[in-house]
Amino acid sequence: MARSESHFEVKTAIVHDWLTGMRGGERALEAIYELYPSPVYTLLCTKNFQSSIIDHSKIITSSIQKLPFSGKFYQKLLSLFPRAIEEFDLSGYNVVLSSSHAVAKGVLTNSNQLHICYMHTPMRYAWDLTFQYLRESGYERGLIGKIVRNILHEIRTWDIISANRVDYYLTNSAYVAKRIKKIYNREAEVIYGPADTNYYTLFEKKGENYLAASQMVPYKRMDLIVKAFVRMKGRKLTVIGRGPEEKKIKNLALKCPNIEFIGYQSPESLKDFLQKAKAFIFAAEEDFGLMPVEAQACGTPVIAFGRGGTSETVIEGKTGTFFYSQDEDSLIEAVKRFEKMEKVFDYSEIRQNALRFSKEEFQRKYSSFVEKKIKSFFR
Numbered sequence: 226m227a228r229s230e231s232h233f234e235v236k237t238a239i240v241h242d243w244l245t246g247m248r249g250g251e252r253a254l255e256a257i258y259e260l261y262p263s264p265v266y267t268l269l270c271t272k273n274f275q276s277s278i279i280d281h282s283k284i285i286t287s288s289i290q291k292l293p294f295s296g297k298f299y300q301k302l303l304s305l306f307p308r309a310i311e312e313f314d315l316s317g318y319n320v321v322l323s324s325s326h327a328v329a330k331g332v333l334t335n336s337n338q339l340h341i342c343y344m345h346t347p348m349r350y351a352w353d354l355t356f357q358y359l360r361e362s363g364y365e366r367g368l369i370g371k372i373v374r375n376i377l378h379e380i381r382t383w384d385i386i387s388a389n390r391v392d393y394y395l396t397n398s399a400y401v402a403k404r405i406k407k408i409y410n411r412e413a414e415v416i417y418g419p420a421d422t423n424y425y426t427l428f429e430k431k432g433e434n435y436l437a438a439s440q441m442v443p444y445k446r447m448d449l450i451v452k453a454f455v456r457m458k459g460r461k462l463t464v465i466g467r468g469p470e471e472k473k474i475k476n477l478a479l480k481c482p483n484i485e486f487i488g489y490q491s492p493e494s495l496k497d498f499l500q501k502a503k504a505f506i507f508a509a510e511e512d513f514g515l516m517p518v519e520a521q522a523c524g525t526p527v528i529a530f531g532r533g534g535t536s537e538t539v540i541e542g543k544t545g546t547f548f549y550s551q552d553e554d555s556l557i558e559a560v561k562r563f564e565k566m567e568k569v570f571d572y573s574e575i576r577q578n579a580l581r582f583s584k585e586e587f588q589r590k591y592s593s594f595v596e597k598k599i600k601s602f603f604r
Contacts (some may be wrong), residue, residue, distance in 0.1 A: 229553055230303050232411035232440050233603060235319060235320055235603075236317065236318045236319055236320065237261045237263040237318060237320045237322055238263050238266060238315050238317075238318040238319070238320070238321050238322070238326070239254070239257060239258060239261065239262055239263045239264070239265045239266070239321075239322050239323070239324070240265075240266045240267070240313070240315075240321060240322070240323040240324070240329045240330075241254050241265060241266075241267045241323070241324045241325075241329055242267065242268060242270045242326055242327040242328060242329045242332070242578075243267055243270070243282065243289075243299060243326060243327075243430060244267050244269070244270040244271065244274040245269070245270075245271045245273050245274060245296070245299065246273045246274060247274070247275065247276070249270060249345070249369075249513060249515040250324060250345050251274070251276070251343040252421070252515065252584075253280070253324055253345070253397070253418075253419060253587070254324045254543045255276060255278040255279060255325060255588055256418075256419045256584050256588055256591070257322060257343065257591065258278055258279050258567070259278060259588065260377065260588055260591065260592050260595075261322060262280070262283075263283070263318075263322070264283045264285055265279060265284050265285065265305050265465055265601055266282075266285045266286070266287075266289045266313045266315070266332070266367050267282055267284060267286055267287070267307055267329075268286065268289045268290070268299070268306060268310065269286050269287065269289045269290040269295055269296065269299055269390065270284050270286055270550065271296040272292070272296075272419070273296075274432075285313070287309040287310065287312050287313070288309055288312060289302060289305060289306070289487065290311070293402050295398060296588055303376065303380065304351075304376045304380070306327060306328045306380075307328055307331060307380070307383045307387070309328075310328045310329065310331050310332055310588040311331065311332065311333050312333055313333070314336060315332060315333070315338070316335070316338075318338065319337065319338055319339065319527065319603070320338070320339045320340075320341075320528065320595075320599060321334055321338055321339070321340040321341070322341055322342075322343070323340065323341070323342040323343070323391070324342075324345070324546070324594070325342055325343070325344050325345065325354060325500075325536040326344070326346050326348070326349075327348050328348075328384075328387075330341075330343070330344065330385030330388070330390065331383070331384075332390070333390070334390060334494070337396065339392055339598060339599060339602045339603070340343035340390060340391050340392050340393075341391070341392060341393045341394075341395065341594070341598060342391040342393070342394050342395065342476075343396070343397075343439070343591070344394055344395070344401065344405060344413060345397055345401070345512060345513075345550050346401050346512045347384070347404055347408045347409070348380065348384060350377075351377050351380045351381050351384060352381070352384075352404075352408055353404070357566045361554060376577060384408075385408075385409065388408075388409040388411060388496075390578050391411070392602070393414075393594075393598055394409075394411055394412065394413035394414070395413060395414050395415075395416050395591070396414070396415055396416075396599070397415070397417060397512060397513040397534065397593065398415060398417065398419070398458050398512060398513050398533070398534035398537050399414070399415055399537060400413075400532075400533050400534050400536070400537065401413070401478055401512050401513070401534070402415055410498045416587060416590045416591055416594070416595065417461075417513070417537075417538070417581065417582045417586070417587065418422070418513075418518075418521055418581045418582040418583060418584060418586060418587035419582070419583065419584035419585075419586075419587035420515055420518040420522060420579060420583060420584065420587070421519070421522075421583075421584055422522040422576075422579055422580055422582075422583040422584070423583075424492075425496055425499065425500075425519045425520075425522035425523050425579075425585075426500075426523065427522075427524045427572060427573060428501065428521070428523055428524060428572075429524055429572045429573075430500065430501070430558075431501060431502065431503055431525070431572075432501040432503060432507070433461055433503055434461040434462065434463045434485075434501075434502060434503060435454070435460060435461065435462045435463070435502065435503050435505075435506055435528075435560070436462075436463050436498055436503075436504070436505050436520075436525075437450045437451075437462060437463070437464050437466075437497065437506045437507075437508065438464075438465035438466055438490075438495065438498070438499075438503035438505075438516060439465075439466050439507075439509065439516065440466055440467070440468045441467060441468030441469065441470040441471045441474055442468050442470060442508055443470060444505045444510070444528070445468075445508070445509045446509055446551055447466065447470065447508070447549055448470065448473070448474050448477060449470060449508045449552070449553065450462070450464075450506050450556065451464065451474050451477045451478050451484060451506050451554060452477055452553050452558040453479050453553045453560070454484050455477060455478055455559060456553060456592075457483075457557060457560065458481065458483050459483070460483060460484070460560065461504075462483060462484045463485050463487060464484065464485065464486045464487065465487055465488070465489070465495060466488070466489070466497060467488055467489050467491050471593075473484075485568075486508045488505060494525070499516075499519060499520050499523045499525055500523040500524070500525065502525050502592060503519070503567075504525065504526045504527065504528050504545070504560075505517060505520035505525050505526070505527045505528070506526070506527075506528045506529075506556075506560075506564055507527060507529040507530065508529075508530050508551060508556065509530065509533070509535075510530060510532045510551075511533045511534050511535055512534050513534035513538075514529075514533065514534045514535040514538060516527055517535050517538055517539060517545075518538050518579050518582045519579075521534060521539070521545075521575050521576065521578055521579035522576055522579035522580075523576070524572030524575050524576045525572075526544060526545045526546075526561050526567075526570050526575060527539045527544060527545035527576065528545055528547075528548070528556075528560060528563055529545060529546075529547055529548075530547070530548060530549075530551060531547030531548065531549045532549070538578075538579075538582060540578060542566065542569075542576060543570075543571075543575070543578070544570075544574070544575045544578045544579075545563075545575075546559055546562055546563050546566075547559065563579070
């Protein structure tokens with residue numbers, strides 16, 4: 226994007242790790258792109274990435290894109306990512322805006338370029354989820370395990386070195402800002418969101434079903450939610466989502482008519498379920514957690530694990546309630562506590578809280594930060 230101020234032209238480039246679908250990171254990318262429509266540099270882009278906002282003709286991919294089956298197995302190419310992200314020649318731009326949860330922050334820039342990184346999280350599988358990643362992948366022992374551990378060690382080394390290529394960090398929660406400080410010894414300013422609070426609207430006539438909706442992967446702890454409702458046979462649970470743990474989680478609820486699995490749902494259907502749910506249940510320790518905010522935008526209370534970004538977006542006793550141990554007993558106790566105070570929840574007040582995390586609020590704060598840094602960097 227070119228801007229002119231005192232005859233100074235600002236040329237921006239955007240960098241994002243990979244474009245393989247629409248998740249929270251890609252929603253933030255869209256919001257940034259709307260402010261600064263620029264070429265988007267990314268490791269790879271697959272057919273699953275569909276955006277009505279980002280101009281696909283402006284997407285530039287790395288050599289990873291050309292590798293056979295990279296679109297399907299890209300996560301197994303971790304060792305190639307650092308070198309691939311360094312391929313991009315960004316010397317024609319004076320402002321680089323990265324959106325990073327893996328390696329995007331590591332693009333090469335020079336002393337005349339301003340680099341602002343919106344960091345969704347430091348690489349979790351290389352840092353705080355390393356041992357969980359090794360266990361779940363079956364790489365704890367043996368020759369392959371040693372190779373993977375060595376790769377992760379090299380990734381951590383590169384990650385620390387490349388952290389100093391960023392001039393300013395932004396992030397999505399105080400929870401992640403603390404992790405950035407711990408790993409990189411860098412400060413990060415928190416800009417929450419962005420949630421589409423215009424799409425997810427208030428609906429005050431709630432149903433009797435609790436709702437859980439998420440990708441079925443281990444850290445989302447959908448298994449915990451299902452196990453808890455297996456024990457609460459008098460309460461109905463609707464489960465939305467697919468993923469590698471789907472079969473395993475469904476097997477937990479065999480012969481439990483109070484639990485219904487309905488797989489993937491369209492955005493319109495998901496919105497309808499969020500609006501009508503008795504409460505939305507969320508058991509993950511998430512960096513920000515977009516869906517609990519979207520539920521609140523619908524006026525729906527949230528029962529959430531009280532760690533991570535969700536502890537900053539849900540207000541105890543006003544927009545939901547927390548459980549503080551990822552076990553069935555703790556969740557069951559939270560559901561019962563919620564039911565005792567269910568009538569005190571004001572659905573319009575719950576929505577009002579969600580507006581703090583709106584796309585508009587995100588864009589206002591993001592552009593204000595970027596413009597301020599541009600003025601000070603190039604004065």
